[in-house]
Amino acid sequence: MIGAGLRRGDKRRLVPRWLDPHGRHLGSWAFVANRLTGLGLVVYLYLHLVILSTLLRGPEAWDGMVELFRRPVFLAFDLLLVAGLAFHGFNGLRVALVGSGLLVDRHKALLVAAGTLVGLVTLVAAVRIVG
Amino acid sequence: MNTPRTVLFKVLRTDPAAPVPRYDEFRVPVGSRTTVLDALLAVRRLKDPGLAVRHSCLHGSCGTCGMRVNGREVLACVTRLQELGDPVVVEPLAGARVVGDLVVDMEPLYRRLEPVGRPLLRASERAGPDRAEAAAAPGTGPVLEELERFEDCIECGLCLSACPVAGDPRFLGPAALAAAERVLEEPRGTEGRAVLGLVDDAHGAWRCHLAFECSAVCPAGVDPGGTIMRLRRRLLADRLPRLVGKSHPHQEVPS
Numbered sequence: 001m002i003g004a005g006l007r008r009g010d011k012r013r014l015v016p017r018w019l020d021p022h023g024r025h026l027g028s029w030a031f032v033a034n035r036l037t038g039l040g041l042v043v044y045l046y047l048h049l050v051i052l053s054t055l056l057r058g059p060e061a062w063d064g065m066v067e068l069f070r071r072p073v074f075l076a077f078d079l080l081l082v083a084g085l086a087f088h089g090f091n092g093l094r095v096a097l098v099g100s101g102l103l104v105d106r107h108k109a110l111l112v113a114a115g116t117l118v119g120l121v122t123l124v125a126a127v128r129i130v131g
Numbered sequence: 132m133n134t135p136r137t138v139l140f141k142v143l144r145t146d147p148a149a150p151v152p153r154y155d156e157f158r159v160p161v162g163s164r165t166t167v168l169d170a171l172l173a174v175r176r177l178k179d180p181g182l183a184v185r186h187s188c189l190h191g192s193c194g195t196c197g198m199r200v201n202g203r204e205v206l207a208c209v210t211r212l213q214e215l216g217d218p219v220v221v222e223p224l225a226g227a228r229v230v231g232d233l234v235v236d237m238e239p240l241y242r243r244l245e246p247v248g249r250p251l252l253r254a255s256e257r258a259g260p261d262r263a264e265a266a267a268a269p270g271t272g273p274v275l276e277e278l279e280r281f282e283d284c285i286e287c288g289l290c291l292s293a294c295p296v297a298g299d300p301r302f303l304g305p306a307a308l309a310a311a312e313r314v315l316e317e318p319r320g321t322e323g324r325a326v327l328g329l330v331d332d333a334h335g336a337w338r339c340h341l342a343f344e345c346s347a348v349c350p351a352g353v354d355p356g357g358t359i360m361r362l363r364r365r366l367l368a369d370r371l372p373r374l375v376g377k378s379h380p381h382q383e384v385p386s
Binding site: 017018021022023024025027028030031032035095098099100101102104105107 | 201202203225226293295296298339340341342343344347356357360361362363364365367
């Protein structure tokens with residue numbers, strides 16, 4: 001029997017339906033991105049608390065950790081974090097507005113505006129991180 | 132003499148008795164006006180009489196030939212092959228039990244419509260309350276001649292297939308929520324407060340995640356996504372005054 005999760009062929013049976021925006025419109029991509037960034041931010045929150053706990057092990061431990069996070073790969077993660085945070089925030093505002101029945105006819109324009117703001121914030125963050 | 136253009140069709144075949152569905156390939160000659168349904172019926176007529184396809188009106192009114200073509204929900208009878216590439220991948224609607232090949236069980240859609248009073252087809256004003264009541268009397272069933280469709284929804288189920296969260300059977304789904312908003316907009320004797328209570332639920336209007344796929348694929352222009360947002364606005368307008376201990380004189384739900 002074909003279940004709700006099947007999109008294209010048997011190989012994708014394991015992909016949840018909501019996580020498969022293949023061939024879909026912009027709204028589905030925004031929905032998937034919002035959910036993934038939300039999950040990513042939750043993971044980051046716990047990771048952040050774990051990293052902060054190195055303060056309990058003294059200044060040397062903390063300084064070592066800070067030095068580690070100055071490596072390019074971690075700076076790239078920082079940028080990804082800023083982009084994810086900006087998307088989740090700006091798209092969240094769009095969802096709150098449209099989801100309350102306001103500016104419903106402008107939901108696509110609001111998504112474009114959110115995307116533009118995410119791009120700008122990420123660009124500024126990149127300049128500051130690299131600089 | 133020109134050789135007619137052909138298109139490769141990849142059709143997802145499902146035999147309820149077989150464990151795994153498979154793609155069968157058919158090469159079909161096409162003209163400028165050939166639709167997906169024309170091609171599938173040609174396949175059934177000339178190559179594989181066992182291909183299960185459901186259709187009726189052939190002009191986009193009945194909503195029975197809904198399927199996914201190249202990953203998008205369409206009515207096969209009004210989708211021309213000229214608008215598509217090569218190959219064309221044809222699959223049944225998602226989120227519903229496949230009865231066979233491209234035919235799915237529509238019962239989940241109808242089950243979702245029932246709680247909101249199935250308002251898509253209701254007694255018309257022309258029929259009058261007495262005749263409508265007689266038509267709906269137990270044992271007799273509704274007399275279609277005495278009912279009048281006043282909604283655009285053709286109950287094709289494309290919105291349920293396209294919605295990323297409608298795989299959860301608890302979710303009322305786009306068609307039923309749009310129907311509920313229509314009931315509240317124009318009650319015609321329906322108990323509005325009951326409908327409002329039904330949709331004001333985590334699996335009702337608040338389950339929608341604003342992907343607007345339902346509106347994008349709706350062949351009848353119902354815009355279920357926008358309608359669900361209007362329904363939410365109605366719910367908020369009903370809730371907020373009660374939260375602050377005031378009734379809102381303009382938001383009384385007709386009963």
